[in-house]
Amino acid sequence: MPERTVVIASRTGLHARPAKIFVEAAARQGTPVRIRVGDGKPVPAHSILAVLSLGATHGTEVTLDADGPDADAALDSLAQLLARDLDADE
């Protein structure tokens, strides 16, 4: 299954506004994407509660995975999002 590993760049971590932006973007993908921290249990990236419960702070390494024909495109766009400081965007 294709995967992308990326470091959370947002200053507040995957919390508050950055978490919301990420979850909304994940929900727009054509394929279900999962996210995990380290060897932890993968959770659906389109659920804000699941994403918050990862407890991913600034600098945490997370891994995204997805299946299907659109997987690579979806993973690339979400990984790019996490690599940006979403607190800085206005």
Add this chain to the structure above:
Amino acid sequence: MNEPPEGRAPVTETSGGVTLRGLGVSPGLAAGPVCRMEDSTRLLDGHWAAAEPHVEAGTAVRALEQASRALAELAERAAEPEARAILEAQSFIAADPLLQESVRANALDGMHAPDAITAACAHHREALVTAGGYFAERAADLDDIRNRAIAAARNLPMSAIPDPGHPFVLVADDLSPADTITLDPATVLAVITEKGGPTSHTAILARARGVPAVVACRGARELRDGTRVAVDGALGEVRTGVGEAEAAEVRWRSAEIRARLRASAGPGRTADGHPVKLLLNIGSAADLDTEVSAEGVGLFRTEFLFLDRRSAPEMDEQVAAYEAVFRALPGDRVVVRTLDAGTDKPLPFLGLPEETNPALGVRGLRVVRARPDVLDTQLDAIAAAARATGVRPWVMAPMVTTVAEVADFARRARSRGIVDVGAMVEVPAAALRASRLLAELDFLSIGTNDLSQYTCAVDRQHGELADLLDPWQPALLRLVAECADAGRRAGKPVGVCGEAAADPLLAPVLAGLGVTSLSMSALSVPAVREALAGRTLAECERAARSALEADDPAEARSRAG
């Protein structure tokens, strides 16, 4: 009845009335009938006519959707950006597909809709609590979402704020963010909560709206609907047994005080002209965008530059941020506090190991032991910004304990051309050695929040022990007096920043103890200015002596009045 001092309600035990005491977190006077907030158990009362599982599932999911929509509508109406962000996040959580899925699964397993909602919220709440830190803070959101969804399922009003059709004093156990935001200052005269602390959501939003508030008020639960009470949001007092004539007088005085505060301006001084500088606590240049007139900045917190960084901010970035503040304050005093972080407020780039008791660990100036480079770069940047702007900033270290520490800090600062060097007194050991510290320094600033925590051995966040964090604790005032005396003998300024400086009743006591400046958020300045202007220095000194002789905060307050 004697005329009470300005801004204070009289404390009398007349006509069967009693006085409840809590923490006054939003100053102001109010009088009116109590109306109690319905508590969430109302939602579980009563019969629930259970339907087929798939019907229950539909009801439960629709209820969640209604809660989400209602929260989104509240967010749109919210004036304060913080409030809007909190409500938008809650609305988004209520619409979470996993939450809906758990609710549906619970109902299909045979639970009634309210139980299905309760169980699903409890499950996800647990996961957030396990994630810890600021993720755990969102757990309370799920409680509010649960209550709103169950109310929707039962066709009850989602807001538990009562609507008796006349202005009232709201009494609650605690208030959720959504409830606090929907408070209408035109109908809610004051807020009293049994729980909560000085930094709770209720306190912050009530202050922002100018609604008098008393939190951590023991006995508030016993107040009955319709009881007429007088509330003093500065003293933290709630009095029952108030007659209509007296209530009218309180309302009249409240309006008069509000009008006077709006017109307040000028430097801080006592009635006979003794100066006490009124300064602002700020986190960045943006906080200087206020209508309030003050005499400079007494606490410029520099942490914002360092938060959530993988490496320390570059020199240039720091210089620019300091310059922005210095340029906004030409000719005024500005006191810069160097980075106050450590294991209590962890910053990844500091690379400090976790500690079992961060409040007693490597924090404040102690970080210099591990990372002297961070302090040196910051002092370089402050000195460069001073040169570029021609401003002469005062610079102080947080959380000092010993003379050797401050001597080292002063040497580092002065070698860079910083002239006015000071330290924050937050540790009792530092207060007890104030004279010796001032032999090495030019000024002291007392941080009463931490000094309370260390003097009375109470965690600052401990809601149950909030009374021990009361800045009127005589032991805390004794340490403030120790510092002020040392300052007087040395002819050097000793200021106070922290919640105590913003208490209009405490301000004259602090001035009487010999404190030379008070630093607070802009909102608190007018009331403190008026409180000082109402007393001569001799009266302030008398109040200070009385407060020091008291055995507890309540006695200190009444003696000082």
